[in-house]
Amino acid sequence: MNDALHEKAPRPIGEVVAASTTEFVTQCHALYEAPPLGSLVRCRGDSPIYGVVGDVTTRSIDPGRRPMALGEDEDTEEAVYQRNPQLNRLLSTEFRSVVVGHREDGRLNRYLAPLPPRIHAFVYRCDGEEMLELTGSLDFLPTLLASPIGSPDDVIAAFLRQAGQCHPEPEGFLVDAGKKLAVLLAGQLQRLNGILRRLSP
């Protein structure tokens, strides 16, 4: 994963198919090729918008047609896909990203962009340098904590773990981040405890 993060992503992983100011949905170009939970992604444009992957789903592209079990006679899961090449077209992987910042006139702002990304905007995984730059300050943590995605605590934990790996001193970074969370979650001790347990090395 580390290598993948550090390597400049040369090609987009998908396109925006639904967008609002607070989050955007990306459909992956290839089935099962979504970035892991908590990854940092960016929609390319003159003013990129950064999002944290908060929810990954794979389902039938036609809401009326549910996938059926096909592997009764197959030995392996791989064989099911080889025998049914149409599956790659009938199924699609999508992920929701919570907007955590954007760049405007070259300046990185850790708050919502004035406008959401356009549909079909290409989405890229961010490299380690971008992660390092964005997490230089954790001002966007309140946005993540309040996001309407399924399990924001898991997303935050996953995101901070990944960010920690990009920092020269992962432990120091995680302690600082934890302290920031402790301030934000004053009065929500159980929630704080949950996140800290997930972050504990």
Next chain:
Amino acid sequence: MNDDSGMPGAGGRLGMVVAGSLSDGVDVRLDPGTSTEDIKVGTFVTIQGQRLRFFGVVTDVSLRATDPMLSATPPDMSDPYVASVVSGTTAYGSISVEPILVQDIEGPQAAKTVPAHFSPASQASERDIELVFGTEDERNFWIGSPLDMETKLCLSIPELVKRSNGVFGKSGTGKTFLTRLLLIGILQKGNASNLVFDMHGEYGWEGCSEGGRKVKGLKQLFSSQVAVFSLDEESSRRRGLTPDYVVRIGYDEVEPEDIEILRETLGLSETAADAAHFLRQHFGAKAWLREFLSLGGREEVRNLANELGVNQGAMIALQNRLSRLERFDFMDETGHGSVEQILQYLDRGMHVVLEFGRYGNNLAAYILVANLLTRRIYSRYVERKERASGDASQEPRPLVITIEEAHKFLTKGVASQTIFGTIAREMRKYNVTLLVVDQRPGDIDDEVMSQLGTKITCLLDSERDIDAVLAGAPGSRKMRSVLSRLESRQQALVFGHAVPMPVVIRTRDYGTPQSYRDLGWKDAVELKAQIERDVEDLFGPEDGR
């Protein structure tokens, strides 16, 4: 703003002001990196407000939590990560700081407001201490260091000797060491003379530390400026010392007032003590005691009692108790001008230590002699001061009288009648002040306590004593916690006239060769070298002669 290291230490940032008031002190939330364990009550703190710089003292340290649930369901602190995150954030330390001084253009002034919200608080730096307490010079005497610092904290000796002062602390907390330092301070910087009623022979030639180690007394360190008087020549000789003067007290010098102050010590009733006044009227001021003691047999005493209209039992008790005075070897038919001798030495700018020798354990002897001599010395000072009212050059040199077991002289009820009570109350009017050394300040008359200018107190643990010492001091409620938590040795709380703000000090070392050198003492080798240098300065180098 100071450095953000969060590590306490001289000048290090501690946290920021989050709440508080002038009457209750301000609350400083400690920075996440600062542990409550690094801060002690009594620590000297500076707070940089928006315009003003405040100086204060930590009066309380507390643990707080942002979430009330924290105490009921604490997080998993066995996980070092969780522990490092939670401490300083969800669970944090807080200190109460009593703002005492404020630094403005004219120097430190009493604080009449509090710093603004979120003003950074730091441990005082060396410079802050010097700014507030001054540096060691011809007026300021280095008495010790603030807690956890090596900076020299100084006491203004001229200010100190302007009023009567007190050194308190329970037995074994370092009162004697502190007093010895103060006496040296007065000797070096005070332009005043000391008269020490040295009950246990601790100040004159040499004293003893708690561990039994011998430490030098004033005479050893400053032999040309100190005279040791003795009440018990034998004891001095046994120790191989020759006292500068042997004090004798004449029966004709004892006055009924001296008996009154001994009432409690001798176990006399009020009637019996009053009888002394009748005796003086009857026999005359000079002869009354000698005549009374020489009455033979009870019958004569009874007859005299009838004649004077005094209760017979009281008269017999009085004679019985006063006959104890005859056992004191220092009592003589007539006085030998001891007071004159003491005054002569004092006038020459010398400092007099009166050693009691074996009478140090006899409270009656101590009280009698101290009271008798002081009364006479004081009346001479009053005369001279009044004579000098037209001519400032005739002013008597300020005198500081040191008394131990002061509560025996200054108890409630007695204080108003004794000379020591008068000196304590009238303060510096006649250039005579007291240095009261005592372990039971609770027994000292409130009025006297309230007149003490500077109080230096080591650990006290009786509520009554603490109340008595702190009565009337600003912020006394908060100083209580500081005082009751002093370490049992070498620590003292200083507050009052001679210091701009209350401060806890670690008393300066005394008893090591270095400590003597710091006080200006030169050992034989150094002295020889100094003499050689002086000779050379005077007469030129030897070979060039």
